[in-house]
Amino acid sequence: MQAATYFRLQLRHSQSNFVFHLNAEFLNHCFFISLQRGLPAFLSLFDWKGR
Structure with a gap:
């Protein structure tokens, strides 16, 4: 019983780690x-203000 509970907890833990x-x-990818995509537009905004 104890081992099964431990195993279940470990499984849940690894699943949540995997999802995380x-x-x-x-999030890194996005x-x-x-x-x-945004950095060139951001820099061009400053470039446009600089002119």
Whole structure:
């Protein structure tokens, strides 16, 4: 009984870790995409004000 409970807790823990890892990867991916797309536009805004 004790071992089964422990195993269940471990399983739940690893599942939540996996989901967290996936979410982190997804957020990183979105962040880098928005950086690559947004940074040139952001810099061109400053460039336009500088002229």
